[in-house]
Amino acid sequence: MSKMYKIALPDGSVREMPEGSTPGDVAAAIGPGLAKAALAARVDGELRDLNRPFDGDASLALITARDEKDALELFRHDYAHVLAEAAQNLFPGTQITFGPATDDGFYYDFAPAPGRGMFTEEELPLIEAEMRRVIARDEPLVREEWAREDVRAFFVKQGETYKADWVMELPEGEAITMYRSGQGDGKWMDLCRGPHLPSTGKLDPAAFKLTRVSGAYWRGDQANTMLSRIYGTAWLNKKQLEAHLVRLEEAAKRDHRRIGQEMDLFHLQAEAHGSVFWHPKGFILWRALEAYMRRRLDAAGYDEVKTPQLMDARQWEKSGHWGKYRENMFVVPDEIPNIDDDAQVLSGTGDLMALKPMNCPAHVLIFKQGITSYRDLPIRMAEFGCCHRNEPHGALHGIMRVRQFTQDDAHIFVREDQLIDEVRDFCDLLDSVYQDLGFDSYAIKLALRPDKRFGSDAMWDWSEQSLRDAVKASGRDTEAYGWEELPGEGAFYAPKLEFHLTDAIGRTWQVGTIQTDTVLPERLDASYIGEDGARHRPVMLHRAILGTFERFIGILIEHHAGRFPLWLSPVQAVVATIVSDADDYAHDVVAKLKAAGLRVEGDLRNEKINYKVREHSLAKVPLLLVVGKREAEEGTVAIRRLGSDEHQKVMGLDEAIAMMAGEAVPPDLR
Template sequence: MSEMLKITLPDGSVREVAQGTTPYDIAAAIGPGLAKAAIAARVDGELRDITRPLTGDATLALVTSKDEADALELARHDFAHILAEAVQTLFPGTQITFGPSTDDGFYYDFAPKDRPFTDEDLPAIEAEMRKIIAANKPLRREIWDRDALIARWRAQGENFKAEWAAELPAGDEISVYWSGDDWMDMCRGPHLASTGRLDPQAFKLTRVSGAYWRGDQKNAMLSRVYGTGWLNKKQLDLHLTRLEEAAKRDHRKLGQEMDLFHLQQEAHGSVFWHPKGYMIWRELEAYMRRAIDGAGYKEVKTPQVMDSRQWEQSGHWGKYRENMFVIPDEVPNTEDEGPVISGEADWMALKPMNCPAHVLIFRQGIKSYRDLPLRIYENGCCHRNEPHGALHGLMRVRQFTQDDAHIFCREDQIVDEVRKFCALADRIYQQLGFEGYSIKLALRPEKRFGTEEMWDQAETELRDAVAAAGLATDAYGWEELPGEGAFYAPKLEWHLTDAIGRTWQVGTIQSDRVLPERLDASYVAEDGEKHRPVMLHRAIFGSYERFIGILIEHFAGKLPVWLAPVQAVVATIVSDADDYAHDVTAQLKAAGIRVESDLRNEKINYKVREHSLAKVPHLLVVGKREAEEGTVAIRTLGEERQRFMPLAEAIALLKAEATPPDLRV
């Protein structure tokens, strides 16, 4: 008689089943509806095939399409395998490499026999994939001996797969998955039970690009085929609509059309701000200064380059060295990974963050408990050596400016300071047009400084502060993220939701006891003894560059009037109105409006189209009649009808809209 296994279900009930029973068997025993709906199982928390036999006592949770995260992961993994099978069917001799799922789909890297693949190949591959799905081929797991699998790969001419398998430990058993009886791939799984469990209308191949084998440019160039995959056609259509809308909102495209900034190889990863783009920056900077002045911060400015011994003492040298720009740029390795100083030539580093410099300011002079909290703010320019391939417009750069601040406070002030920051961040995000956001708590990472007691206390304080601010609720998407904190502190993260539903992680606040200890910051407490302050690292924008990019995409370039680099253009219909246009422009400038005039000998419809492309909020059209009556015709961006009004009324309207939200009565 075979050994019976005890399988515990989510409701706490226990079923005794024979060894070798599958999760599907248990689903079928519960009911035919569940058997039909179940697509996989979590066995002791691990996601597994629905048909994989159970081998011991375990907890079991059946997975259905309602468990969307797991269901999408399975579907995208299957789409990747079906893509590889389709390509090898259509293009015999193609070698397969790897094909993971991604955040919104999947890709697979191929070594074609004759020529690289192109986008023109995608329709045929899609059609072949749908044939494989329609065939409802079973997806079957099998275990192979490593050496036997290597021999098979080599016999089939699959050199890339053979190379990868050969790097696994000798004697290992390796799982493969068969699609029917005629195609297989090396894979950990899990997979759906058959190809027919996928919706054939729920995927689309999107593009082809080049990719080096294992990401190394010294290796062979492969053809990477990308696709997006979902659970049903409705989800796919929504995603494609979002992609189309996101392409229209791409800040790089709009930045060029609006003449805001550019990037080029001579300063790779750094931004060349044009006058109009820098005007947006200046408005945001002035807005933020008013906010931090009102919240009791003291603004400072610290050096760009600091001695590497300071970075070693802070811990950044050991934890962050590869992302820092060092002067000279090669530092000899030592056992402790610290800098080597010889003679008069000290190793220096461009600062990747501002916090150590702010500690040095705090340490100037003796601080008393009465001086706390001390809130130090800096629009600090930082440099990080981001990988070339990770750079992306304004969103990922090497030189950036943080709206950075550090609050030095006593233990009993932490919760209240974090609560005040939550209120400040909420007001700023609301005023800048982001009504929706979520807050998440990133907890201690595996590699970290400080004691467990320090981390326990810091994480509890952040939880208490968010609760005190009334934000630790489902309405604010409250969530805790294990292992995602910084090496010196846990952090609260603000994730904004933009106009098309994308989320952007921007603001943070971190509760840090590590850096004050490492950099010897102290204050004199009421007992006359020296104590360590707690250091709250905080930012609201994150960086000006990235936040401006987010704003451009959120508003699709149609920035609120107070942020628009050009708030109005006075355009003439006929040259007879030129003098009046000059007068209107002068009066608008006197009222503080950023205005330009367009007196070119062009048709008015041409002017309207051009200034609409540049996302100018208001076009004030003047002709002979307007000059005689002292009026203007206002065309507002995004509105079809124009409004006629006296010039004084138009000036009052524009002046109200051009007033920053924090200065409006």
């Protein structure tokens, strides 16, 4: 008689299944509908193949398309494998490397066959057609455990040098899994942890699209071979794919680089790769945002500081950043040329300076000046700090990811008993700022301890629980705020709350953060005098609301499609003439608007009014005040609003100025 396993289901029931049974067998025992719908399974919390036998008694949750997060990850992973199989079917000699799922699809990196160049976008339709043939064959995806040497021998025989080398780097004794699609001479195999869908036929042939090709270095190292990467987007069904493609089309229309050029806000060029040239109109937007943030911080009890750009390398070594960020830091010698040995510098026999990649160590140095009492806490230290990080060229993207950036940074030094109230107050402030800037929705996620970290487990336990308690105290640990915990995603020195904004077309952006750090105060010897007269370590809260000005302005541009609220618009109004007889009156209107504090320009060119309207609409000017001979005689203006379906509205000049001045007041001053 075979051994029986007890399988606990989510509804509390328990089924007994014979040894060798699989989650798929349980689904079939429950009913044919579930057996058809099941895609994979969570066995004791681990996502597994539907046809992988149970190891013993277990809890089981069957995954269907209703479990969208898990289902999408499975589908995207399998589309990547189908892409790899299709590419090798079409182009023999192509080597496969890695192909993970991404946030909206998948990619796979290939080493092209000898004598063949990189893949081209013209080849994507051909590869898509072959992928659909693979899906139509409905081949089972079968998990097999192999010995490491056998895997290497298999790939060597196939001419797959990348896979053959990679498998030997996996820990000796670890179970190695291969996945097979097909049978006999026609089978296709890949080295993969899994899990996978039961068969390729579970994929929807109309729910994916290959989108682009690019180069990618083997294992992300520029010293290695350049591979050919094919990207795709994939969804559970055709309807989801079409909705995503519409979003992509809308995103292209909102691209901050294109709108920034149309509005004459900024430009980028190779002479300062990764840094932004802000034009006058763009810097007006920057200054309006900065002034707003400064007022909010002043009202919330922050003290603004300014710290040096260059600091000694030994300071960065003390803080722990030298070991973590050295490759991304811009480093210069301090009057000693030809220093290329970091060990020599850090031992004191040479000197290096580094442009700061973050502000936190400098804020600790300010905190340490003089003696701080427990009565002085909390100390909220803010800085619009300019930082530099040596990001790879390929990672740079418009003003969203740059090498020189300005953070709306702050560090709050608190006693342990003050932490929950301080984090809760920060959440309230952040919520208010996002509302003012036009963002109605955001999610909160708690990033937990990574494998490589500083500090004790007890410290991490306390820090993580404190953040949980603070979010609960703020009433935001709910589904409405997308509350989620992210294992392993914390910084090396602290867990953190991440705030993910949702923009006008449904994309999410991780911007704000607050981190509970007990490591840096210890490493840099920061302390305060407690009520007992002894020295104590403060807790250091690293926090930002916007993240960086550059990236947040890029997000604002795309969220509003350049149509900023009046208080943020670089040019709030243009006074445009219909005929030259109104020129003098237009000058008078511009002067009065400027006197009321409005950012206004005049357009007195000898052009037709329709031409002027189109041009200023493209430049996203919120208000166009049209004046002709009648308006000059009557002391009125005809107002056209950007994006409004209403016809222009004629108003008296004083009434128009009062209306516009009221709308132009920043939200925090209303």
